[in-house]
Amino acid sequence: MDRGEQQLIDLVNAWAKYSEATPDADVAGFCLHYLTETAQPAVLNQHSPVASPDGLYDEKWVESLTGTANRSLTEIRPSSRLAALVGRLSKYGYFYSKKAMFPLNFKSIEEPVYLIVLAQMGTPKKSELIYEMMVEFASGIDVVNRLVGMGYIEEFPDENDRRSKRLRITEAGLTILQECFPVMNRVADVAYSSLTEGEKALLIQILDKLDRYHAEHYKLSKNAGFDEVYDRMVT
CATH class of the missing domain: 1.10.10.10 (Winged helix-like DNA-binding domain superfamily/Winged helix DNA-binding domain)
Incomplete structure (x- = not known):
């Protein structure tokens, strides 16, 4: 079996799993699901700060951020x-x-x-x-x-x-x-x-999902502290 045949089998299996879990499954929805599940985050050359023991900012992080040094620090997350x-x-x-x-x-x-x-x-x-x-x-x-x-x-x-x-x-x-x-x-x-019309449609689907999610939690979060919001929505 060549690589192309194996990829086709993997795609069919992914569709079977998706359609079983999604009552109103359609091809467009599956394609969006498959792309988002298999997408690899871009490699970023910026870094997030690493706290130093004395509570001050990390000089190495500043060097990395400003391009004055190329250091392997904590990468910025996709989120x-x-x-x-x-x-x-x-x-x-x-x-x-x-x-x-x-x-x-x-x-x-x-x-x-x-x-x-x-x-x-x-x-x-x-x-x-x-x-x-x-x-x-x-x-x-x-x-x-x-x-x-x-x-x-x-x-x-x-x-x-x-x-x-x-x-x-x-x-x-x-x-x-x-x-x-x-x-x-x-x-x-x-x-x-x-953007192409297809890219716009894809972006709308993704942002609609985010909008529905946050609309659901917005009322609950209005008078809550951030730690409470984080615990409810993330952890």
Whole structure:
């Protein structure tokens, strides 16, 4: 049996195992599963710090990080590299969107996203909208007040709680959203046009999985300390 035949047998066995464990198994899902299970992490030339006995930073790590020496220290884990890349990509997106939103008098793409979420939620309380946007309350209040001042959001009394106010999107808000969507699509094109359609689909599947996972834990983690969050989600 040659190497190609053995690899085909391994692939068929992998499909059998996957389909047995996955009730709604399909080829696309299997291909994603197989790629992620067999992918090898890239070898990284950066390193994470190793604590020294006296609690100070490790001089050797600094040398390795700055390229002044080539030392074999603790390599950065794929999870850390992934976190760095996602954070960096979000900054690129913010950079492009800020330029794109400027002619529409928005400070960033976050403001029209508030309007989109508000339109989807209907008439939420301020706190409910801010919670859905996953931002600090003070920052969320600033954005909401700015959008109210621009005439895109309307505040009105809560019939069941006079101490609270609810929000709804105005006609002007809906109109500006119509103007925003083509611009937001152009921002997305700038950010992701270098990927093929297949790469985009693969990335969406992976990120959707992450989003569902974190959405499940977000409410539980809101008021918890990090150690508690870590113990629940990792260990």
